[in-house]
Amino acid sequence: MKKRKKTLWNICSIMVIMMLALTSIKAAGGTIEINLKDLPQTEIEKAGVTFTMYKVGTMSDDGKADLYETYDMSLPDTAEGLQKLAEELVEQPGKEKVGKQVSDEKGYLSFHNVENGIYLLVPSDMERYGKVAPFIVTLPMYEDMDDGYQGPSYHLQIEPKASPNNEPEKPNPPVDPDEPTPPIEPEKPTPPEKPEEPTPDHPMTPVRPGTSDTSTTTTNKNEEPKKDMTLTQTSDTSRTGLYALLVMLSGLGMYIAYSKYKKGVS
Template structure:
């Protein structure tokens, strides 16, 4: 089972690793991270990663460290990379819930960092501060990993190129009555400093934004409403740490309809006529009084 987990880790990272292969067993190893460039506007610099040891190798099998001793999933029964990925998500949540901390390092201007002098075992690698980078899922890495290309060879120095995806926010402009997409609204997104990040006119489909940053707060503002609609109040939203699409909906209300009636004109005419009649009566009475 130990060998199987080593092989699974090797498969996960082999596509993007530059690994130093050694045939002799070592007591320590290293895990390096090399970030790929993201979408326009993102940066690989100053992304902070946390590395937590979750398991040791004892008598040829994996055992959880004391911090993770309450976790029930058997490390030695992991059969596939999918199972390893699900366990990484589970242990990531476990670490948060139990306030378990590891070692922290930030990437340099080229998106590179390296955790050195690591004991053999299994480690949880996760992002603790995205800075201006994209979403990266937590992952489990074994030190060493098994090198299938060389018989009885282990890889102790591992370079990981994490899979990444932009933080995606879908903005939908809808009629508050029927919740259908509303065309013709002029919208913009601004950051915490008031800088315009994106602006567009709403159409038949929600607008997708992919250049926002995790844990940053943004404001959605309607500058011009569609014809016959009120301008909606601005909405503040925070970008969540997730690889899934985050949805933001802004609703518009119709303006009140002014009801016209045919009686209004007649009432005005009668009012003027009545006023003129009253004035004439007063003048007539005044002249009659003077004549007497």
């Protein structure tokens, strides 16, 4: 009987010691560790990046979180909403500063003995490393898993979102070779109009080989100018002969009249 009581007493003592140990751990507060990730740059310096931590709200062990009323804001439940809230809180004056830590050569720093709350971490002095955006964490933290929320967790390990100082420009996407641009077809030339065939006034008479027939009424277009030229030349010649004849007759008349006049005088 005494042995059983002693065993029960030992079990109770162990449970009390464990409860005291848990209470002391919780009283000591949580830890927030930050590890800077590698960036696609030839030269980066992880050492010297400073993180300033501000307390901006309260957080209970059962997961109830509230921002301070002075900010007149609510805590969103999405990553995009938390990022936007962090950028807005950076501009708010009168924030409660908790501490400041600087990263070592490996890009590591930590905050210890952190009590429950909502915290804003603001980076600075990061010109030799890259671009790091401010972010918000809660202590304790609950993770949304497939089978529900997991937590509370009082030891946080965070790898902040970062980007290189000079991000390379994105190349233009190549043209899909499966769909080439069709070539431009040249314009088709317009065929020349057929000349109208002359309509003879009389039906053509066939000509036997080796003979010529002057009675054929078929005319060639190439011969028409020659006819015109012949008519013109004949008309000009006739007019010239007529003028010469008139001149001769006039001269003859004047000669006869002069002869008659001369005989009458003598």
